[in-house]
Amino acid sequence: MTEPSLVTRDLTIRFGGHVAVNKVSCAFRPGELTVIVGPNGAGKTTYFNLISGQLAASGGQVLKDGVDLTRLGPSARAHHGIGRAFQLTNLFPRLSVLENIRLAVQVRSGNGWRMFRAAHRFRELTASAERYLEATRLAKVAHLPAAALPHGDQRKLEVALLMAMEPDIYMFDEPTAGMSLDHAPDVLELIAAIKNDARKTVLLVEHKMEVVRQLADRIVVLHNGEMLADGPPDQVMASQIVRDVYLGTATGETA
Amino acid sequence: MQARQTYGAIGIKAAVLLIGGLLLFAPFLFQDVRALEVAARICVFIVLVASYDLLIGYTGIVSFAHTMFFGFGAYGAAILLRLMGPGWDAVILGGLLGVVASLIVATAVGLLSLRVKAIFFAMITLATASVVLVLASQLSQFTGGEDGITYRVPDLFKPATKLLLDDNGKVVKWFGVSLNGKIAAYYFVFFTSLALFIAMLKVVAAPLGTVLKAIRENEARAEAIGYRVVAYRTFVFCLSAAVASLAGTVYAVWLKYTGPDTVLSFAIMIDILLMVVIGGMGTMWGAVIGTVLMVLAQYYLRDLMGAASEAVSSLPLLPDLLNPDRWLLWLGLIFILLVYFFPRGITGTLMQKGSRQ
Numbered sequence: 001m002t003e004p005s006l007v008t009r010d011l012t013i014r015f016g017g018h019v020a021v022n023k024v025s026c027a028f029r030p031g032e033l034t035v036i037v038g039p040n041g042a043g044k045t046t047y048f049n050l051i052s053g054q055l056a057a058s059g060g061q062v063l064k065d066g067v068d069l070t071r072l073g074p075s076a077r078a079h080h081g082i083g084r085a086f087q088l089t090n091l092f093p094r095l096s097v098l099e100n101i102r103l104a105v106q107v108r109s110g111n112g113w114r115m116f117r118a119a120h121r122f123r124e125l126t127a128s129a130e131r132y133l134e135a136t137r138l139a140k141v142a143h144l145p146a147a148a149l150p151h152g153d154q155r156k157l158e159v160a161l162l163m164a165m166e167p168d169i170y171m172f173d174e175p176t177a178g179m180s181l182d183h184a185p186d187v188l189e190l191i192a193a194i195k196n197d198a199r200k201t202v203l204l205v206e207h208k209m210e211v212v213r214q215l216a217d218r219i220v221v222l223h224n225g226e227m228l229a230d231g232p233p234d235q236v237m238a239s240q241i242v243r244d245v246y247l248g249t250a251t252g253e254t255a
Numbered sequence: 256m257q258a259r260q261t262y263g264a265i266g267i268k269a270a271v272l273l274i275g276g277l278l279l280f281a282p283f284l285f286q287d288v289r290a291l292e293v294a295a296r297i298c299v300f301i302v303l304v305a306s307y308d309l310l311i312g313y314t315g316i317v318s319f320a321h322t323m324f325f326g327f328g329a330y331g332a333a334i335l336l337r338l339m340g341p342g343w344d345a346v347i348l349g350g351l352l353g354v355v356a357s358l359i360v361a362t363a364v365g366l367l368s369l370r371v372k373a374i375f376f377a378m379i380t381l382a383t384a385s386v387v388l389v390l391a392s393q394l395s396q397f398t399g400g401e402d403g404i405t406y407r408v409p410d411l412f413k414p415a416t417k418l419l420l421d422d423n424g425k426v427v428k429w430f431g432v433s434l435n436g437k438i439a440a441y442y443f444v445f446f447t448s449l450a451l452f453i454a455m456l457k458v459v460a461a462p463l464g465t466v467l468k469a470i471r472e473n474e475a476r477a478e479a480i481g482y483r484v485v486a487y488r489t490f491v492f493c494l495s496a497a498v499a500s501l502a503g504t505v506y507a508v509w510l511k512y513t514g515p516d517t518v519l520s521f522a523i524m525i526d527i528l529l530m531v532v533i534g535g536m537g538t539m540w541g542a543v544i545g546t547v548l549m550v551l552a553q554y555y556l557r558d559l560m561g562a563a564s565e566a567v568s569s570l571p572l573l574p575d576l577l578n579p580d581r582w583l584l585w586l587g588l589i590f591i592l593l594v595y596f597f598p599r600g601i602t603g604t605l606m607q608k609g610s611r612q
Contacts, residue, residue, distance in 0.1 A: 052479065078481035090479075092472040095465070103469050106462050107481040113490075115463040122462060165480055 010060035038222035052084040083167025093147035104164035152183035262609030305542035306498035312536030315471035320380035326519035328353035328503025333513035341407035350504035361496035365489035403514020412440035535600020
């Protein structure tokens with residue numbers, strides 16, 4: 001088995017007395033797509049925030065290829081190859097679609113501080129950004145402001161932005177949330193293509209069971225901030241404990 | 256596959272070019288002392304307002320310390336011109352000292368407080384600027400206190416200096432204008448301002464400019480894709496401070512006087528804010544349009560109202576309303592109307608009009 005690329009070790013965060021993520025230890029490997037499931041409030045997005053650095057852990061560690069990232073902020077973690085797309089669309093609304101993508105390309109190429117040459121003359125950056133737009137079928141709207149796109153295209157741009165970061169770890173938080181049926185397959189195809197790259201590790205938070213079945217190599221179940229189950233899809237889906245959580249009869253279930 | 260510009264954007268750029276042309280030939284087009292005074296003030300304030308727009312319009316940083324940096328540059332040159340006498344060495348050294356002081360203060364304020372929420376940052380800049388204002392009026396042995404400092408500037412800028420002589424040893428006239436030191440001083444102001452403005456245009460069009468806008472649009476996402484937001488914010492705060500400081504040095508050389516009222520007061524800070532808002536935040540063109548309108552209003556609204564008041568003197572009430580003493584009332588009304596009809600500033604609103612798809 002390949003070495004894990006991303007490891008969380010006893011990862012914990014408390015908000016006052018509430019433990020939102022409680023000692024979650026998990027290893028993720030390249031070439032593997034892990035779907036994280038759990039009822040609302042289980043701590044899935046909080047777990048993501050701890051990995052990508054939007055929240056600072058109260059305890060435990062986040063390791064990328066053995067390097068401890070726990071004390072680093074989001075931008076430093078991005079440079080270590082952790083890429084994150086967000087559940088609520090989180091773009092640069094008044095910048096054009098192309099500029100949105102070029103921002104991700106340019107930070108990776110180390111050109112963010114260039115200040116005396118016009119951005120559009122960095123042709124290699126623009127060309128690279130355009131490739132991501134082609135791949136996500138957004139090339140036609142490249143010059144519209146991101147805010148002017150319909151919701152489905154904004155979700156695609158969210159995915160394109162993550163792809164343009166070329167991370168080692170791709171984290172998708174409900175990438176098809178609120179998408180119409182004809183748009184969702186586009187996004188799922190993109191994720192499937194990433195998953196086929198043996199060097200990439202993919203983490204996906206998703207509710208829709210058909211999506212989970214279609215993509216998952218492995219399922220991790222979170223419940224009340226704790227890891228409840230971890231294993232191949234068939235096994236996890238069949239387990240009694242997962243059924244109990246989804247039916248709301250597990251011990252410790254409140255409300 | 257560049258997006259096509261709107262007619263509004265083309266119009267604004269044409270207006271800016273026209274303004275640039277008028278400023279370039281100002282000494283020949285407007286041959287009176289006051290008009291040249293206005294033209295020089297417009298040049299300096301375009302730079303000052305544009306550098307402020309780098310903060311508030313491009314990056315979304317609200318600062319009330321911009322006149323402080325303007326003052327550092329002006330006082331740097333003023334104090335050295337008085338101590339060292341009227342030479343270029345004093346101007347250059349004073350300008351450099353102003354920039355250095357600005358960079359030190361901007362870095363300190365930036366690193367200490369750009370992590371906090373915008374409102375706290377604004378308060379910290381306000382406090383810092385207040386301290387400097389008090390210091391400037393208290394340390395009167397250096398700054399001349401409330402009276403400010405008068406000094407002489409390099410000989411080139413003396414009105415008696417003859418730039419070109421004809422065969423009889425008299426100063427050459429072009430279009431009826433003597434080519435004397437006053438003209439040299441104006442072109443010093445004009446070309447320095449132009450260079451600074453073009454440098455800022457380059458910065459906002461470069462990759463760095465996109466990053467600044469990204470921080471304004473969505474700070475958290477900019478951080479998430481790998482930009483160290485605090486570093487970028489501190490840098491742009493320093494950059495804008497340095498440019499404001501240089502503008503201050505240029506203004507000090509032009510005025511031959513530096514005091515709290517000309518370069519440091521909060522009234523100037525308010526002027527800058529109004530110019531940015533009227534012109535439109537987040538475009539360099541907005542700084543030009545806003546500055547020109549505001550400075551013209553400040554200098555000529557009273558004259559205009561005087562004339563209007565005369566013209567309607569036979570009617571009841573109107574002459575009183577249009578009395579030149581009420582110019583601030585009218586300026587306020589104009590401002591309210593502008594904000595109402597151009598919510599994103601004149602350029603911000605107009606540049607969206609007339610799409611050509």
